[in-house]
Amino acid sequence: MKIGLIGGTGDIGEGLALRWGLNTEHALLIGSRKADKARERAEEFARKLEIAGRKAKSGITGGTNEDVVKDSEIVVLCVEAPYVVATLRELLGVLSPDKIVVTPAVSMVRKGGVFLYAPPPDGSMAVQLARVLPEAIPLVSAFHTVPAHKLADLSATLDQDVVVLGDMKDAKERIMGLVAEIDGLHPIDGGPLVTSSLVESITPLLINLAIVNKRKNLAIKFV
Amino acid sequence: MKIGLIGGTGDIGEGLALRWGLNTEHALLIGSRKADKARERAEEFARKLEIAGRKAKSGITGGTNEDVVKDSEIVVLCVEAPYVVATLRELLGVLSPDKIVVTPAVSMVRKGGVFLYAPPPDGSMAVQLARVLPEAIPLVSAFHTVPAHKLADLSATLDQDVVVLGDMKDAKERIMGLVAEIDGLHPIDGGPLVTSSLVESITPLLINLAIVNKRKNLAIKFV
Numbered sequence: 001m002k003i004g005l006i007g008g009t010g011d012i013g014e015g016l017a018l019r020w021g022l023n024t025e026h027a028l029l030i031g032s033r034k035a036d037k038a039r040e041r042a043e044e045f046a047r048k049l050e051i052a053g054r055k056a057k058s059g060i061t062g063g064t065n066e067d068v069v070k071d072s073e074i075v076v077l078c079v080e081a082p083y084v085v086a087t088l089r090e091l092l093g094v095l096s097p098d099k100i101v102v103t104p105a106v107s108m109v110r111k112g113g114v115f116l117y118a119p120p121p122d123g124s125m126a127v128q129l130a131r132v133l134p135e136a137i138p139l140v141s142a143f144h145t146v147p148a149h150k151l152a153d154l155s156a157t158l159d160q161d162v163v164v165l166g167d168m169k170d171a172k173e174r175i176m177g178l179v180a181e182i183d184g185l186h187p188i189d190g191g192p193l194v195t196s197s198l199v200e201s202i203t204p205l206l207i208n209l210a211i212v213n214k215r216k217n218l219a220i221k222f223v
Numbered sequence: 224m225k226i227g228l229i230g231g232t233g234d235i236g237e238g239l240a241l242r243w244g245l246n247t248e249h250a251l252l253i254g255s256r257k258a259d260k261a262r263e264r265a266e267e268f269a270r271k272l273e274i275a276g277r278k279a280k281s282g283i284t285g286g287t288n289e290d291v292v293k294d295s296e297i298v299v300l301c302v303e304a305p306y307v308v309a310t311l312r313e314l315l316g317v318l319s320p321d322k323i324v325v326t327p328a329v330s331m332v333r334k335g336g337v338f339l340y341a342p343p344p345d346g347s348m349a350v351q352l353a354r355v356l357p358e359a360i361p362l363v364s365a366f367h368t369v370p371a372h373k374l375a376d377l378s379a380t381l382d383q384d385v386v387v388l389g390d391m392k393d394a395k396e397r398i399m400g401l402v403a404e405i406d407g408l409h410p411i412d413g414g415p416l417v418t419s420s421l422v423e424s425i426t427p428l429l430i431n432l433a434i435v436n437k438r439k440n441l442a443i444k445f446v
Contacts, residue, residue, distance in 0.1 A: 111417075114414050114418050115418075116418065116420075116421075117420070117421060159446060163428075188436060189432075189436055190432065190435070191337050191431045191432075191434075191435045194337070194339070195337050195428070195431055197340070197424070198340060201421050202421070202428075205418070205422060208413065208414045208418055208421070209386070209411060209412075209413065211414075212413070213412055215445075218445045219445070219446050220443055220444070220445060220446065221443070221446050222429070222432060222441045222442070222443060223382060223383050223441070223442050223443065
């Protein structure tokens, strides 16, 4: 499959690229506003995969966000929360119903030393993005509780659940399959997109727990 | 310690009474609007503990919510979410700064087959209750993610985290200690009360995950 990581030069983009790059044969397309930056980071990720022992040549390339969307079947919006809506709007012209858009974005604010969930007026980032997207283009909400830094550290072993939410069954199942292809990530169906806020709000909680209890890179498991 | 379970005749009250009854020597006071009902349930809980093999006579008694608060050092508000604020208001006259009030309540609505978090205007049940309580009376938010039915089933083994939130360090630590006294419940400091919504909103998520994935009595662990 061709997976585009929009704004994929940051932590979460690196983590997903390295993990899929290590465990699968999918083509990974790193997107950025600047094609040069995207290509540099793609080369860096490929070198990291070589060091980690990936034998075949990894299929990581870089390009502008727009070019990456054109070439991808899966489009993961890895840009930071404040820029996700604007970025999606800019990409509407190159999106189509045969592509699946994935959002891991969580909107939060820091107040008094702790983080609070600060969803847009629509109730969650996922619901807001769904209102921006044409109805025929599938949107899936996932990866909110995966600690980006740990994901990007290939020496770290993962063992955690990833809630995947969406209103289109096939699209959700394809993304659940992609989650399961990363060693140690266990997908679980979270139901419809309207409940995405219940998962997005776990991200500030994990950060608070990490700060208060001095435990880094926390994730969740349902038991 | 003397632990009062207000509205303790229901599932969560039964679960806490049985688990503390089995594992500790605390006096457990079951409260209800009707003293008779509370006494009946207290006797029932005591019988269940005998069957489960508790050797010493368990200290479970029943009485009106008001009498229970008067006699308790810890006051757990086990009433259903829609009635918690009114119940707390009725009990203000018998509460005092030497008692710790604990809220496991979560306000939610069912819509389109799934549950959504529906906090009061103050942002969370805990913050709303804090506004009702005089400032000197400590309030601790805990037990939201403990499945009540499983808690009340003494044949079930627990192994899950319980986020405990509060603004008064001593009170929070005492409740964390009480959590840890139940086999299989692991307390974790969630930080200040203002972040309680981040934990309360996990309850509807757990119910949705249970419905969608046919997995009963889900709880969480931070990994």
